[in-house]
Amino acid sequence: MSDNISSAWTHLQSLPQRTLAELFEGDDARVDTLSARIEWDVEEGQAGILFDWSKTHLDADLIAGFEKLAKACDFAGKRTKLFGGEIVNVTEGRAATHSAMRGVGDDADVEEGQALLARMGMLVEAIHGGALGEVEHLIHIGIGGSALGPALAVDALTRDLALVDVHVVSNIDGVALEAAFEACDPAKTLIAVASKTFTTIETMTNAASALKWLSDNGVPDPTGRVVALTASPERAVEWGVDETRVLPFPESVGGRYSLWSSIGFPVALAVGMEDFTPMLAGAQAVDLHFRDTDGAENLCLRAAFADQYYTRLRGCQTRACFAYDERLGLLPNYLQQLEMESNGKRVKADGSPVDGPTAPITWGGVGTDAQHAVFQLLHQGTHLVPVDFIVSIAPGDALDPAHHAILLTNCFAQGAALMAGGNMAADGKDPARAFPGDRPSATMLCDDLDAATLGALIAFHEHRVFANAVLMEINPFDQFGVELGKKMANEIGSGDGDFDASTKALLERAGLAD
Structure with a gap:
């Protein structure tokens, strides 16, 4: 770690940890400051996605600190190499030209x-x-x-x-x-x-x-x-x-x-x-935003600032994604691979050991089903879990509009409840009905969920992964961690290799031993 990078992290660690309530009370412009859209052209005009990071703990001081970190990590230079077709996958000597x-x-x-x-x-x-x-x-x-x-x-x-x-x-x-x-x-x-x-x-x-x-x-x-x-x-x-x-x-x-x-x-x-083709166009709109926008105005980089804050400075080991849209039921699975295979590393791009946590465990589900399964832990558990909500203003069905209205209100209510907390007891004193609040979330509000929007969502997360990797000084484009198990499976299949007593016993019990 260079002196400039080390100094940037030291400064970030020294900043006070303010509550979400304090951040909102002290800043009437907070929502406008931490919300922005990425848009693309459609026949009717423009469509896009609103990215609202106001319910995270980012504030002006943290953002300024992370911008200094990004500069120390040469984010702009590495981004130029990415889009210039230069080698960014250093362990395999390849560019990344997706x-x-x-x-x-x-x-x-x-x-x-x-x-x-x-x-x-x-x-x-x-x-x-x-x-x-x-x-x-x-x-x-x-x-x-x-x-x-x-x-x-x-x-x-x-x-x-x-x-x-x-x-x-x-x-x-x-x-x-x-x-x-x-x-x-x-x-x-x-x-x-x-x-x-x-x-x-x-x-x-x-x-x-x-x-x-x-x-x-x-x-x-x-x-x-x-x-x-x-x-x-x-x-x-x-x-x-x-x-x-x-x-x-x-x-x-x-x-x-x-x-x-x-x-x-x-x-x-x-x-x-x-x-x-529109799926490519939606992704391209995000590419251009990511390539041409600097600092925290770059929404993919801003998301990485929040990711690094929670992982490195608050010790969060997981990040959850909940799509309030049945059509995005596979998105959490997709993001698991994208994020954990890319940034689940223990060495930096130069081969030296990392000096902090890297990728959190990505998980999630579909709202409103998830509210009746895992949100108990999110609201009242002992883990601090940053949450992303993804939802479309336009419905994906032709049923009574009440269906989509209930879906939207549930999505927005969960973010509000995670932040505000409270006590549901009549006298407000029952600890079993108490919610601590101050739990962060971000919302991606899509105008509609069509091919262009899907492309934009995926490209956003691709660049978010790259931005995180730069801030952690790692290579997000190799995946040697998937190879060892394959190698040992091949050794078992060929009869080669010497394994531990437990594995030998399992092979024998399954009828796979010689």
């Missing part, structure tokens, strides 16, 4: 991204036009970001209509694949195999079983029903996929950042390129 797939980045990267997406668009249109016969179903096989991103987007955007019925399968547990088989007509089904290297054991095992299912059900050319989504197109061709149905994406696009690439093929097939 934003270029959305049209923001180095010119050559953007040009490549546009060409690859145009190729995907032509295949999508050809399939919709009947070039591969009658297609009603797609079984999308991947794992990690290759599955979570498509699953989230398909679930969010196809509640009203799907041009093709998409089933995302990631688990090697055969029960998951059998459920997809049960829902699909093999004669009208395509298989998408999503693997960056085209060697991922879970994905390739599931893919082989999918081909057998097609063959067993009379499909004459099973590999002719496969679309490959990969950064290793030569391996996909070797596996048997015709090159016309191989959709490459750049090696510099990481799995959990890959929805914008050909990994988004199942989304485009389900909703059409006319909805996939």
